[in-house]
Amino acid sequence: MEQQFVLVPGAWLGGWCWKYLHPLLREEGHEVYTPTLTGLGEREHLSHCEVDLETHITDIVNVLEYNDLTDVVLLGHSYAGLVVTGVAERVPERLKHMVYLDALIPMNDDPVSAAEFYPLDEWKTMEAAAEDHAGGWPLPDDHSGWVGISDEDTEWMREKAVPHPLDTFRQQVNVGTPDVSLPTSYILCTQSGMDGSTLDMIRQLCEQREWQLGELDTGHWPMVSIPQQLSHQLLEVH
Template identity: 35%
Template sequence: MATFVLVHGGGHGGWCYKPVAQRLRALGHEVHTPSLSGLADRAHLMSAAITLDTHIADIAGLLEFEDMAGVILVGHSYGGMVITGAADRKPERVGHRVYLDAAYPRDGESLYEHAYDAIHAARQGLHDIDGVQLVMAPMPGMAAFFGVTDPVLGPWTDARLTAQPWQCFEQKLMLRQETAMRAIPESHLICTSTISGRDMDLLTQRSEGRVWDIDTGHDLMLTEPDWVATRLDAIARL
């Protein structure tokens, strides 16, 4: 069976993978769902020093200290920036990269540049708390922004969202071992509604055709956990 590290997106935490992780573990896989520094159960670590590099170091450190090898590294949304950086830092420990409706950055690109329309809209809510510039302040009904509209799941999600340090979106991803990182197999699970903003030819070429889409909200790991877990299990069996 495979080892998965599931990396969440902006404003989320490891909690968002609970339904998918339960399904993967039931299939016999080892699953890690870390929360990135300053978010969710690690919100008490919030500081002005947190950047994209911090979050890359979070995941690269987990791979190193848990002595993992052949890991299937999954990133959702902003998490695509993080897993690209972590696979670049520790290519010898990663066996597959999976982009879950995620950012797919180039070297030297920030998420702000990569997904300008969405991130610029979020930037309008920029605010300062204790010297930290934050965006995506949680509020009732915010889960709907991520496509979670179920009357039970929506409030559950709202109660767990946390604000994101703006620097994470603004800092450019600087790759160190891009050739080795790109050589790691990759797959893409995409929400149908976001396909128009992607270079599907590039994704199909680089993933050797491993691109699947589903018509659901951006938080597909919450809205369609069976589909996501089934695809991840299939990737593990390649």
């Protein structure tokens, strides 16, 4: 059965990051949307000091509404886990399935920001780096996401990545009351730099919430490192 996928990239990335995954889903007869969030990718020129999490949530809500999309499989990668959480709060009637791809997820029903997932000293380092890049956090050289990615694709990604508007990390998303009727999946990348206790915590959360759990033995950017395996996981969501 044909699905409608909306794939939302994480920090530093744009719709360009799905170039290997997009054709794999299309070949199976599915409709695929790969929007770029404001201030990133080809929309880098729209970056300004007022771009925040709400801006990015509205980006995706507008993609759904202006394209008249319903029964959508909505995927959020990394930081965009909080973006799609906000989208689900605003337009749950347009969604069929939520997919968190190695993503930030609320631990409970309280409002949460991306900044809260980082230790204070690491957050201070991120803020200092953003001050030197007009409020954008540049892609760190030592990011663990490179596991499994070729030298050629590493160069391509570094060339395309842009500093991420850090105010999007400061603003909290209103989680609200989760719609337990909305099927949800989490795809965990086991070599993305998370320690064993964090991996186990995510597994336990998925079990508690009755989410589908898939695991990929790769780094943080499976859409580049192992797109074929990722496509198989996405085609199994229901």
